[in-house]
Amino acid sequence: MESFTTTHIKTSLTALGIPFESNEVELDHLRFKSFRRIEPHGIYYAEGRSHAGIRESLVLCTDTEGFDASNCLIRLSHPQLAFYKLMRHFHGKEGSAGVHPSAIVDPDAVIAPGVEIGPYCVIGKAELHAGVKLSSHVVIADNCILGENTVVEPHSTIGASGVAWVWDVETGERVVQPQIGGVVIGKNCFLGSDVSIVRGSVNEDTLVGDGTVIAHGTKVGHGCTIGAHNHFANNVSLAGNVSTGERCFFGSAAVVRPMISLAADTTVGAGAVVVSSVDVPHQLLMGVPARSTEPAKDKLSGVPKKNSNRTEQA
Template sequence: MAIRLGQLIEQLGGSLHGDPDFLVQKISPLETATPSSLAFLSNPLYRSQLATTQAGCVIVSPEMQSSVPAGSACIVSSNPYLYFAKVTQFWRQQQVAADRDALVHPSAVVHPQAVVHPTARIGPLCVVEAGARVGAHSWLKSRVTVGEQCQVGERCILHSGVVIGADGFGFAPHADGWVKIEQLGAVRIGNDVEIGANTSIDRGALADTVIEDGVKLDNQIQIGHNCHIGAHTAMAGCVGVAGSAKIGKHCTFGGAAMILGHLTIADNVHISSGSLVSRSISEPGQYTGFYPLAKNADWEKTAAIVRNLGTMREKLRQLEKITKNKE
């Protein structure tokens, strides 16, 4: 596949310095680019790679334009990284447009009562169960399961192994064991959501689990039943969210962060990797928290001490002042 530079400018804007009929045959990093490649530079730390790149065209900021090697075209953008992201989207759209023969793979199982938009792509070995809906231009990669009555919005991407609508973890204790609580809700996923490989989103017990527009989930994430994830929140790999947690908009969660159930997290909260969120958060900001594993009683004592360290420090300072004055 090849795309003219002029076609990119027509679609995405930017200022082209070079031949609009130049054909881009691949998108490459600066250090491995060839004369038929399009590359980009967004971080000035990699300016040395720009000086030696073989790329036929480079996306750069106005400040970096003068550093583009002689003979290479450039696209000047105020935000080269964002422009690069849009180029990758346009490139993928052209690839998909060239391969429209099988929007639903022959090996996929789509229930007659499911509703799949004519522009959606259903990959190999996918299962779309009764009453499920898949919106326009969404793409289910291989082995994705969308459970009964669950909804996937428009322009969503679900990567291999994603499971939407498995039963939530609900059991009532009984003297003889556990009694299953039937999960009667579903999962509702908004538009422009991307879900990484082998991520699971459980259906609600009674009300639905909700993933709002623009949410981005990495690989191997667990979202428990009845959770509500606000628009444009992003989670890195192996995050776990226990049931009935309500997470705000524009939040971020580093890898392996854990959120306990029934908590409420405000908009614009950012959780560091490996942190355990054990209480609700009402104010935006960056949060980090973890303790070494210990017996619960010891851990609670340690947590109480850490929580009061600020007060203890002030008291120590006051005692030091008193001691010095007595001297």
């Protein structure tokens, strides 16, 4: 793993436009490390947590009091945000644009410059905007649009066929409705591995708003409308025609029944089953069936904290 010096970090913070102050301790052989495994020569951020035991490391912090003198202390406004930006700066995946030879791409697909299509992907009559990155074994069906800089991890399917059917009362046959709509995914979205998004049923699309993050194993039903900057933890299930406002957060294994509408800034707890719509923003839904309460604290477990002095970035 690549290592860094304090000069590397300070130079990069300046390049990223992050103002800071620092002491004069100079260190080398630094690597990004977690508070769950504290070791010397780490790069850490201290934000509302104990820093006991950190030695000979670089620490991003808001308050320099109480640290061991062997540490390089860099004081700035948002340590966690700076830590993430630095990790992205040094360790962000840099793939190569183009189509892997093993991928299958419909000749009528519209592929913008700078798109990366990985091994064994299958692309139908879809539209992929600039900066889209598809890892291996991704399927993009017909009538799907992926916005700029959207990333899709392995074994995910965009535009899958949903299951809508009725019984033929005369023959006893199950009659399945063909689903002929599409999927529109906004800009700067991230879809983890094994995510399935079902296309719209007839003349509607399934919509995913800009900046939405969908973690591994999540399933989105036909005709859903997901607001901008939603966050889905792993294995969330949205049934068909669910509508969510902006900045909703869904904990692991949450389930939402069909036709539900959720207001902006709704938080659905892990394992909750939502059976009723919520039209008041900033509600916390918990339990089976889920009950609505106002969040009791500013920082909910698992929900990234919003900085009040900055706007959401696309």
